[in-house]
Amino acid sequence: MTRSAVEKTDPSGTRLGELWSILPEEAGSDDTGRLVVGGVAVAELAERYGTPLHVIDESGLRRQMRRLADGLTARWPNSEVLFASKSLPIVEMYRVAHEEGLAIDVAGGGELQLALAGGVDPQRIYMHGNAKSEAELELALSSGVGTIIVDNEDELDRLDRLLTQPQRLLLRVIPGVEAETHASQATGGENSKFGVPLGELERVVARMQRHPLMEFEGIHLHIGSQILNTAEFAESVDRVSRIGRFPIYNVGGGLGVKYTYAEEAPTVEAYLDAVVAEAKAKLPADAKLMIEPGRSIVARAGVTLYRILSVKRAVKTFVAVDGGMADQLDIALTGQRYEALLADRLGEAWTETVQLVGRQCESGDLLVDGAPMPAARVGDLVVLASTGAYSYSMTNNYNGALRPAIVFVHDGTARLVTRRETYEDLLALHAPSISAA
Ligand SMILES: Cc1ncc(COP(=O)(O)O)c(C=O)c1O
Structure with missing residues (x-):
């Protein structure tokens, strides 16, 4: 596998940037110009496992987990990194994150079941959710979940009824920090649906502290996702520091990543420096500091x-592939911009700019609006880069689409960790199949 500098230039001659900056850390090309990830040519993976297919570079993924965990511990020893598992909630990810020593954030009963199936120690699970049902809370308690992150007082009423032994709790607050990101990804502004308003905090904390079985340990906040300005994380630390003194401060996730050649994103080190500098200035020195990144752990590791099923040269050139918004919903939901490449033609000049479209029945099913590439042909393999986070999580069955498979690659070997959905899976939920089940 080689990795010579490949500067990409669009058909009009505009310099776009370095090819490898948006591909997995363990990506390169073989001597015929084919993309190789984790030592395996992706064309071979497509042959073996079919398409659409998610490919995860396991070494890059583990390295990124260690960068975050070791980096935080070096700066603030009494600390913990939680993997925000909503970014890629598959059993193998829970297993790997647990093996790398990360704690796990789950949002609800489904992610909790996946985490338990991945062998995660329940004591290292943090259960989130702004509307946890009684059944989910019962499941959390009976599974021995270490900490529940309480969102509201109705949840406290439920816990009051359910608790039979001491339970560690954090309380999520609305910090009133408006992060600069897509509206659907901003969660810390005053109008947020997540958490308790600051004005109610004292009373709610007092209620938890009075309860004989509620072990209130501290505050949680999360200001949003795909945040590229580290000052906003520092602001959220400042905000919690003004709420009061607690044993634990969990300041959430949200670190943004570089999706396009043109985009710049903070390094893990710059992010940790910003958070910890503010923590050192404002938080009690003996407090435990937690962060819960998701996207910044998995996005770049995945493609x-x-x-390609059709190339239509109309007013625009439409290159249609065998997937779409059913497996990349975040594009329609948040306007996420990705870069696309032809996997076996890496070295070729880009001669046209196309609309890379999916197969779902919406004009909004546009994977890339203006993707520069060599003249595309039916049968070519397209790589959408940096799709490790929130792609599989948001996959759905629109138009009867089947959920793609996921393979982990590492040191020249590939292993299937999530199989492709089948028509049988699709039918199993519906009558008459259910009557037979
Ligand atoms: C409570 C909470 N924590 C952590 C995260 C992870 O965010 P990100 O994947 O942007 O790091 C999210 C996702 O939005 C979240 O809702």
Whole structure:
């Protein structure tokens, strides 16, 4: 595998940037110009496992987990990194994150079941959710979940009824920090649906502290996702520091990543420096500091492979692939911009700019609006880069689409960790199949 500098230039001659900056850390090309990830040519993976296919570079993924965990511990020893598992909630990810020593954030009963199936120690699980049902809370308690992150007082009423032994709790607050990101990804502004308003905090904390079985340990906040300005994380630390003194401060996730050649994102080190500098200035020195990144752990480690099914040269050139918004919903939801490449033609000059479209029945099913590439042909393999986070999580069955498979690659070997959905899976939920089940 080689990795010579490949500067990409669009058909009009504009310099776009370095090819490898948006591909997995363990990506390169073989001597025929084919993309290799984790030592395996992605074309071979597509042949073996079919498309659409998610491919995860396991070494890059583990390295990024260690960068965050070791980096935080070096700066603030009494600390913990939680993997925000909503970014890629598959059993193998829970297993790997647990093996790398990360704690786990789950949002609800489904993610909790996946985490338990991945062998995560329940004591290292933090259960989130702004509307946890009684059944989910019962499941959390009976599974021995270490900490529940309480969102509201109705949840406290439920816990009051359910608790039979001491339970560690954090309380989520609305910090009133408006992060600069897509509206659907901003969660810390005053109008947020997540958490308790600051004005109610004293009373709610007092209620928890009075309760014989509620072990209130501290405050949680999360200001949003795909945040590229580290000053906003520092602001959120400042905000919790003004709420009061607690044993634990969990300041959430949200670190943004570089999706396009043109975009710049903070390094893990710059992010940790910003958070910890503010923590050192404002938080009690003996407090425990937690962060819960998701996207910044998995996004770059993943790519999605698609096969081109049609090339239509109309007013615009439409290159249609065998997947779409059913497996990359975040594009329609948050306007996420990705870069696309032809997997086996890396060295070729880009001669046209196309609309890379999916197969779902919406004009909004546009994977990339203006993707520069060599003249595309039916059968070419398309790589959508940096799709490790929130792609599989948001996959759905629109138009009867089947959920793609996921393979982990490492040191020249590939292993299937999540199988492709089948028509049988699709039918199993519905009558008459259910009557037979
Ligand atoms: C409570 C909470 N924590 C952590 C995260 C992870 O955010 P990100 O994947 O942007 O790091 C999220 C996702 O938005 C979240 O809702």
